[in-house]
């Protein structure tokens with residue numbers, strides 16, 4: 001069975017106003033293989049999969065599924081044909097239950113033409129258990145974390161008996177343990193002859209999960225390979241179109257005097273969190289997803305209340321009751337949830353970047369020209385792929401949307417900059433630029449906190465890292481002592497470390 005062609009695309013092109021997203025792309029996926037699709041932000045990956053799943057119609061080119069030419073282009077039809085998609089931006093319905101989300105679009109009905117809730121819940125629970133998860137089918141989706149929602153999407157795709165499953169950055173916000181579970185499921189699907197198209201910016205996982213690989217650049221297919229035929233460096237070079245000597249920039253700033261201190265910060269989500277941050281320092285915050293890092297950062301930034309504890313900046317206690325207070329003090333938080341909290345999607349890049357910075361442009365008139373100049377500069381620096389800065393944010397690729405959010409906060413010239421998973425979904429070249437910006441901020445005397453679940457980047461750029469588990473700080477590791485094992489042991493051993 002394996003080796004037969006499942007899906008074939010021939011000479012596909014697709015344009016949007018001002019953008020040629022795909023340019024003569026050809027792409028073949030065999031039965032029972034995991035085909036990895038890589039490319040920089042804006043290379044055309046999501047557009048390609050939306051053509052495969054019927055959301056878009058190609059301007060030119062042909063598509064074949066198990067040898068049959070596809071002439072009907074809509075999502076429902078492609079679903080019937082066995083193509084399932086787990087999108088980059090998840091679209092769960094938060095007020096429905098887990099079971100309802102799994103059965104969304106095909107709710108089972110009883111003989112009275114009413115939704116058969118009992119059956120649905122029973123089936124959903126059976127599926128969840130069978131796959132080895134512990135979710136309650138009756139739980140409300142809203143109560144789950146982003147990572148849990150992602151797993152539910154995966155369960156849903158598996159449940160519709162798909163023959164081709166497309167996964168657009170499925171591991172961007174799930175824990176190591178969940179990644180392992182996902183990869184295990186993928187191996188199982190493969191053994192059943194199901195094909196997987198797998199998009200990821202995490203280069204170190206590609207070789208673990210992939211059989212073959214196709215590289216896209218600027219909307220064109222550069223080449224396809226057996227995954228073992230290329231080294232990681234070769235993959236990067238083909239992706240970015242140049243040789244990248246380093247993945248991490250060299251940090252020149254020295255760690256200086258104490259800048260910022262958090263003492264005994266406590267809420268119902270975290271307990272007695274204390275740490276210091278110095279001028280010129282990049283401090284990591286490691287831990288598993290759900291360890292309480294985001295909650296702590298949100299409280300420091302005034303997004304959530306805290307019960308007790310102190311926040312001290314430059315030796316002075318600061319009262320942060322709302323976000324405005326934090327911003328006025330020069331404390332900035334870049335949220336991990338950039339879709340919900342970061343962007344006004346219908347507004348342009350320029351407006352989005354200007355939005356939190358109105359003070360910077362006020363005077364008698366909002367200084368439009370300065371706003372534009374800043375936006376242009378950020379576009380260049382972060383390599384935001386767009387025809388111009390008046391382009392609406394919603395038309396940018398996922399990774400490029402994130403760059404816009406990062407850009408708007410960078411203009412605040414923060415003293416303390418807390419970045420929550422700043423490189424999630426960002427391509428390798430732009431990751432470098434983001435680390436570089438962190439180093440530059442440190443050089444200017446700011447303190448940077450990077451919350452990250454990616455140990456390689458913590459080790460790559462931080463001077464020191466805190467480790468949290470179950471709402472508490474469980475460890476601290478200095479750069480000289482960095483190792484994945486050491487950091488992980490604190491991340492896992494929350495209880496041990498607390499005695």
Ligand SMILES: Nc1ncnc2c1ncn2[C@@H]1O[C@H](COP(=O)(O)OP(=O)(O)OP(=O)(O)O)[C@@H](O)[C@H]1O
Pocket residue numbers: 016017019020021039040041042043044045046047048088385386394395396397398399400425
């Ligand atoms: N609806 C749209 N209107 C206009 N341009 C679009 C639209 N959707 C995508 N584009 C453009 O098409 C190009 C390819 O975008 P796509 O989302 O396919 O990239 P990607 O490879 O998935 O990137 P990422 O890694 O950031 O998710 C980008 O330049 C993007 O701005």
Ligand SMILES: [Mg+2]
Pocket residue numbers: 045046047088168397398399
């Ligand atoms: Mg994408």
